[in-house]
Amino acid sequence: MSETLLKVDQLVKSFPITGGLWGREVASVKAVQNVSFEVKRGETLGLVGESGCGKSTLGRCVIRLIDPTSGTVTFKGQDITRVQGEGLRELRKKMQIIFQDPYASLNPRMTIGAVLEEPLLIHGLFPSAKDRKDRVRELIRLVGLRDEHLSRYPHEFSGGQRQRVGIARALAVGPELIVCDEPVSALDVSIQAQVINLLMDLQQKLGLTYLFIAHDLKVVEHVSTRVAVMYLGKIVEIAESEELYKNPLHPYTKALLSAIPIPDPRRREERIILHGDVPSPVNPPPGCHFNPRCPLASEECRQTAPELKSYGQDHWASCLKIKAST
Amino acid sequence: MSDLLLDVKNLKTRFRTDDGTFFAVDDVSFQVRRGRTLGIVGESGCGKSVTSLSVMRLIQNPGEIAQGQVNFEGRDLLKLPEQQMRAIRGNDIAMIFQEPMTSLNPVFTIGNQIDEAIKEHNPKMTADQVRERTIGILRKVGIPAPEQRYKEYPHQLSGGMRQRVMIAMAISCDPKLLIADEPTTALDVTIQAQILDLMRKLQQDFQAGMILITHDLGVVAEMCQDVIVMYAGKIVEQGTVEDIFYRPRHPYTKGLLDSIPHFETGHKLDRLQTIPGLVPSLLDIPPACRFQDRCPYVQERCRVEYPELRALNDTQVVSCHFPLNGDKA
Ligand SMILES: Nc1ncnc2c1ncn2[C@@H]1O[C@H](COP(=O)(O)OP(=O)(O)OP(=O)(O)O)[C@@H](O)[C@H]1O
Numbered sequence: 001m002s003e004t005l006l007k008v009d010q011l012v013k014s015f016p017i018t019g020g021l022w023g024r025e026v027a028s029v030k031a032v033q034n035v036s037f038e039v040k041r042g043e044t045l046g047l048v049g050e051s052g053c054g055k056s057t058l059g060r061c062v063i064r065l066i067d068p069t070s071g072t073v074t075f076k077g078q079d080i081t082r083v084q085g086e087g088l089r090e091l092r093k094k095m096q097i098i099f100q101d102p103y104a105s106l107n108p109r110m111t112i113g114a115v116l117e118e119p120l121l122i123h124g125l126f127p128s129a130k131d132r133k134d135r136v137r138e139l140i141r142l143v144g145l146r147d148e149h150l151s152r153y154p155h156e157f158s159g160g161q162r163q164r165v166g167i168a169r170a171l172a173v174g175p176e177l178i179v180c181d182e183p184v185s186a187l188d189v190s191i192q193a194q195v196i197n198l199l200m201d202l203q204q205k206l207g208l209t210y211l212f213i214a215h216d217l218k219v220v221e222h223v224s225t226r227v228a229v230m231y232l233g234k235i236v237e238i239a240e241s242e243e244l245y246k247n248p249l250h251p252y253t254k255a256l257l258s259a260i261p262i263p264d265p266r267r268r269e270e271r272i273i274l275h276g277d278v279p280s281p282v283n284p285p286p287g288c289h290f291n292p293r294c295p296l297a298s299e300e301c302r303q304t305a306p307e308l309k310s311y312g313q314d315h316w317a318s319c320l321k322i323k324a325s326t
Numbered sequence: 327m328s329d330l331l332l333d334v335k336n337l338k339t340r341f342r343t344d345d346g347t348f349f350a351v352d353d354v355s356f357q358v359r360r361g362r363t364l365g366i367v368g369e370s371g372c373g374k375s376v377t378s379l380s381v382m383r384l385i386q387n388p389g390e391i392a393q394g395q396v397n398f399e400g401r402d403l404l405k406l407p408e409q410q411m412r413a414i415r416g417n418d419i420a421m422i423f424q425e426p427m428t429s430l431n432p433v434f435t436i437g438n439q440i441d442e443a444i445k446e447h448n449p450k451m452t453a454d455q456v457r458e459r460t461i462g463i464l465r466k467v468g469i470p471a472p473e474q475r476y477k478e479y480p481h482q483l484s485g486g487m488r489q490r491v492m493i494a495m496a497i498s499c500d501p502k503l504l505i506a507d508e509p510t511t512a513l514d515v516t517i518q519a520q521i522l523d524l525m526r527k528l529q530q531d532f533q534a535g536m537i538l539i540t541h542d543l544g545v546v547a548e549m550c551q552d553v554i555v556m557y558a559g560k561i562v563e564q565g566t567v568e569d570i571f572y573r574p575r576h577p578y579t580k581g582l583l584d585s586i587p588h589f590e591t592g593h594k595l596d597r598l599q600t601i602p603g604l605v606p607s608l609l610d611i612p613p614a615c616r617f618q619d620r621c622p623y624v625q626e627r628c629r630v631e632y633p634e635l636r637a638l639n640d641t642q643v644v645s646c647h648f649p650l651n652g653d654k655a
């Protein structure tokens with residue numbers, strides 16, 4: 001078993017909602033609630049769930065782009081939950097993020113060369129100008145683009161190419177962990193495949209660890225070693241990827257898997273159709289968060305919030321209705 | 327009553343921009359039959375939305391329909407005066423757009439907006455009848471507590487509910503043809519499954535014809551009987567859903583099918599197949615076959631002679647000099 005690179009324990013993130021005359025806090029968005037998991041070096045943990053369930057917030061807390069409300073994040077054995085200043089700067093070299101929208105995240109007035117050089121300057125890496133240029137050239141080739149692209153501006157690139165630039169920028173400082181926040185959601189399938197292959201090649205070559213956020217379960221299955229399913233701020237199930245897709249236990253995971261349209265006209269099978277919409281994280285329902293949409297919900301589900309329990313090797317789920325036999 | 331509802335012939339839609347003039351839809355022909363769903367697939371920018379907007383005659387400056395026929399129940403819509411066209415829009419032909427917020431008016435309640443649509447096409451109905459019908463439709467599309475929702479504004483609804491309101495509005499006048507442009511792209515899969523299920527049931531009830539535009543091949547496999555694959559403004563392949571998914575003959579169609587991560591265990595951690603390169607700019611399309619620069623089977627002839635669409639059998643049509651032999655993708 002390889003080393004645990006990242007450990008998240010009882011992480012909570014709430015955003016205050018202010019209102020009234022004095023801007024008092026009137027309520028809060030409970031975006032992430034008591035989430036715990038671990039990621040081993042070299043693996044990819046996929047994170048799936050419906051829009052607004054807290055995936056991006058969780059990813060951002062983990063790499064300290066935003067401060068968690070409570071709980072701890074441990075990276076390579078060190079508690080980084082409250083690291084500030086120089087410590088945080090050091091951390092940024094080890095943890096990076098790739099965003100969904102490759103256009104919005106690149107400065108339109110900087111050439112691609114300057115975009116890639118910037119993190120090196122910020123972190124004082126490769127102090128000699130020549131070494132820096134060499135590193136930038138190495139980066140652009142690593143993501144399958146060419147030297148001539150360095151003098152161009154973001155608008156001259158297609159979506160897939162911009163995403164490659166985003167990846168190169170994240171790689172510039174030599175990170176160990178990369179949070180990929182919907183890195184291919186905005187791309188066409190043919191381009192999606194190019195970028196996914198690139199991410200997987202880079203992982204092999206550089207020994208990277210990914211926290212891979214996506215709402216496309218096919219993509220997540222393809223890239224992930226393990227998968228965590230989130231619903232309204234909580235992880236409801238986590239398991240090895242193959243196990244989760246073959247043997248889902250939580251009713252939400254089952255519905256999610258069953259809802260994926262399969263590109264095969266002979267397999268128009270009966271789907272589990274859920275009723276109702278995702279509730280608001282400002283007023284999550286009492287008991288199990290999934291109970292208002294759950295086909296199995298009973299009175300106890302409206303009263304008691306289930307905890308994650310172990311069902312066999314490395315398979316955890318939180319539902320009162322799972323038969324104990326598994 | 328003939329089965330044939332919509333018969334589009336040689337449609338060309340042109341845009342004149344500062345950078346130049348191009349055909350976003352270039353000589354496109356297809357048919358929609360009652361009770362059937364035609365899927366239009368293809369990557370971003372290939373002309374799916376422009377095709378549907380052309381059918382509705384909603385193309386605006388700097389665009390214009392340059393040529394073709396849009397025969398709806400035997401009448402060419404392109405020849406009708408705008409006033410008659412307005413009566414057809416929303417009545418005989420209705421459209422559901424991708425982003426419901428842009429097509430719902432934020433300052434009116436949703437009940438009010440559906441009422442208006444019904445009134446416009448049923449001037450003799452009383453206010454109470456209209457309201458009753460609106461609430462009935464909201465219930466039909468699965469909006470809980472429709473009497474309550476009737477009084478609410480678009481921003482008070484979730485994305486899935488707004489999309490249902492759009493559908494309610496579209497079906498409020500029992501259209502004969504429903505055009506849905508990426509109706510579920512902005513939604514999560516469990517909500518998408520609800521909406522698709524709803525659309526399928528409604529179509530069965532009405533025996534309407536439907537055009538479903540999407541880039542998700544899974545949605546096509548699930549919903550459509552007939553499929554058009556577009557590439558850079560042209561139809562490259564056309565057939566039944568089985569033709570397209572089991573016997574793709576155009577290399578682009580096969581490339582699209584192969585690049586989807588397969589949702590089966592066992593394929594995991596393999597490399598995905600990709601289509602190399604990028605979609606060409608419409609201002610700079612290669613002469614002859616438009617797919618030539620990305621095609622793994624390209625030959626000299628593909629660079630000099632345009633591959634006219636030709637029928638391979640009763641149902642399948644392809645634009646390729648060297649069609650694949652049709653093995654399963
Ligand atoms: N800065 C913020 N202030 C207030 N609320 C926020 C903030 N950021 C996120 N939220 C809320 O927290 C919840 C979780 O949001 P988050 O962006 O993490 O979801 P997500 O799972 O990434 O969704 P998506 O799939 O749409 O990207 C949402 O209800 C969101 O509105």
Ligand SMILES: Nc1ncnc2c1ncn2[C@@H]1O[C@H](COP(=O)(O)OP(=O)(O)OP(=O)(O)O)[C@@H](O)[C@H]1O
Nearest residue numbers: 341343350369370371372373374375376377388608
């Ligand atoms: N109003 C407009 N002005 C100029 N060009 C336009 C306009 N509308 C569409 N186009 C161009 O026409 C082409 C086809 O666009 P269309 O919107 O039909 O693509 P699409 O297949 O629907 O793509 P997507 O999947 O991104 O919705 C594109 O190159 C687009 O840039």
Ligand SMILES: [Mg+2]
Nearest residue numbers: 055056057181
């Ligand atoms: Mg997000």
Ligand SMILES: [Mg+2]
Nearest residue numbers: 374375376507
């Ligand atoms: Mg479109």
